[in-house]
Amino acid sequence: EAGVAQSPRYKIIEKRQSVAFWCNPISGHATLYWYQQILGQGPKLLIQFQNNGVVDDSQLPKDRFSAERLKGVDSTLKIQPAKLEDSAVYLCASSSDSNSPLHFGNGTRLTVT
C-alpha cells in the first residue's frame, strides 16, 4: 500500500510569514494526526482527526495554528504568523482507527529565520 504522503519536504520562511503543509493519508484510514517534533525530542501531538471531525486539539496553539481535513481525506496544517520557535519537523500520521498503530509520513522540516 502507498504510504502517508507529505509535502513540501523542506520549507524555510522568515518569522511572521505564513506557511502551509499538506498530508495525504493511507487510503481508508479514518484517523489522521499532526505531530510537531523539535530537534532532539519526541513528537508532540498537535491535532487528531477522526474522519473530518477534530478529536483532540488541546496542544494546538490556536492563535497561530489551524488545521482542516476536507472530506475526511487530505489534511492541511497552517501556521500564521510563524515564530522562531516553530522551527521543527511536522509529521503527519494516519491509522485505520484510534486503537491501531500509526503510519507516519517523512515529515516537513520547517526552518523559521
Place this chain on the structure above:
Amino acid sequence: SQQGEEDPQALSIQEGENATMNCSYKTSINNLQWYRQNSGRGLVHLILIRSNEREKHSGRLRVTLDTSKKSSSLLITASRAADTASYFCATDGGSNYKLTFGKGTLLTVNP
C-alpha cells in the same frame, strides 16, 4: 507533556551485541507501542503490547511490560548497523486514546 520517558538517552554498541532500552510512564495505559525513527525520516511502528500482556516478540525484538512498575523494555538481539536509529515508546490512555511519545533513545550500532 511527555508521558513516556526512555532510558538511556543514548546507547552505543558493537554489531552483534544486544541493545536494551527502557521506558517509564506515569498514568495507566491501554497499550504501549515502540517506534523507530531513522535520521530524517518518519517513525516506523515496531511492536504494540497491550496492558494485559507481559511479553511480546517480533523477530529480533522482545518487549516486556510491567504495569505495576509502569515500565517497559525493548530488547534488540544480535544488533546490526542498520538498527542505528532513535527508538521511542508511546503510550495511550483516556477516552480518546491519544498517543504520547517519549523523548527517545538514540541507538548507534558500530560495525
